[in-house]
Amino acid sequence: MALALALASGLSVLAAAEQAQVSESTAHRYLKKPAFRRLVARLRGQMLEAALGRMAENMTRAADKVARLLDSADEAIALRAARTLMSLGLRLRDSVELADRIHEIERELAHRKGVAP
Numbered sequence: 001m002a003l004a005l006a007l008a009s010g011l012s013v014l015a016a017a018e019q020a021q022v023s024e025s026t027a028h029r030y031l032k033k034p035a036f037r038r039l040v041a042r043l044r045g046q047m048l049e050a051a052l053g054r055m056a057e058n059m060t061r062a063a064d065k066v067a068r069l070l071d072s073a074d075e076a077i078a079l080r081a082a083r084t085l086m087s088l089g090l091r092l093r094d095s096v097e098l099a100d101r102i103h104e105i106e107r108e109l110a111h112r113k114g115v116a117p
Helices: 002-008 013-020 024-031 034-069 075-113
Strands: none
Touching: 002 013, 002 024, 002 034, 013 024, 024 034, 034 075
């Protein structure tokens, strides 16, 4: 499990083997096994989900901070905050619209194939 965790965290095979206290050839032998590769992928996915959760929480704090800067007495700061919010807001809208369009296309394809989406 230590080797899988080290690999999932992004270490090279050599560094992961050293951290897990196994030889590099043993690490490569494990990597030839589909079940082990799936374990590494699952662990990496869990790590990414945890990181995304922390990022989402901090994005709310960051948005609140930028919104408070809109009321700054310093006009340059207020203007930069406004530009930031406008830019990020437009990108977020585009992302949401694109995700909605992809979802609709997937539904249509599933319908054409007679499969539930």
